[in-house]
Amino acid sequence: MSRNTKINLLLLLVVAALAVLPLALGLGDHKEEPFTGADGEAETAITEIEPDYEPWFSPLYEPPSGEIESALFSLQAALGAGVLAYYFGLHRGRRQGEQRALERVGEEAAAGGAAEAPKTDRV
Numbered sequence: 001m002s003r004n005t006k007i008n009l010l011l012l013l014v015v016a017a018l019a020v021l022p023l024a025l026g027l028g029d030h031k032e033e034p035f036t037g038a039d040g041e042a043e044t045a046i047t048e049i050e051p052d053y054e055p056w057f058s059p060l061y062e063p064p065s066g067e068i069e070s071a072l073f074s075l076q077a078a079l080g081a082g083v084l085a086y087y088f089g090l091h092r093g094r095r096q097g098e099q100r101a102l103e104r105v106g107e108e109a110a111a112g113g114a115a116e117a118p119k120t121d122r123v
Contacts, residue, residue, distance in 0.1 A: 046053050063069040
């Protein structure tokens with residue numbers, strides 16, 4: 001097994017542990033909604049500290065339910081991941097294409113040998 005495979009398996013194991021351990025250990029059992037987002041937690045903390053607090057802004061769109069809000073967040077994350085994957089794939093493909101083109105030029109120059117001198121526009 002190569003070193004990269006070992007590292008990838010270790011990282012996969014760590015990610016799986018981070019996903020499963022909070023559920024297995026019951027880290028959110030004492031709360032009504034155990035795994036809500038940070039926005040909900042912040043709102044609860046602010047209203048406990050300052051009950052008369054009025055937010056400066058209101059959302060442009062308020063989804064009718066938490067499920068729809070979660071679906072929209074997942075869609076946003078998927079679109080962002082798609083854009084990043086496209087960018088990195090495009091960048092890597094261009095780099096590989098340039099490398100292959102340079103290798104081809106080098107092979108053609110080696111195949112031509114010293115018999116053909118490179119053509120230049122210099123006088």
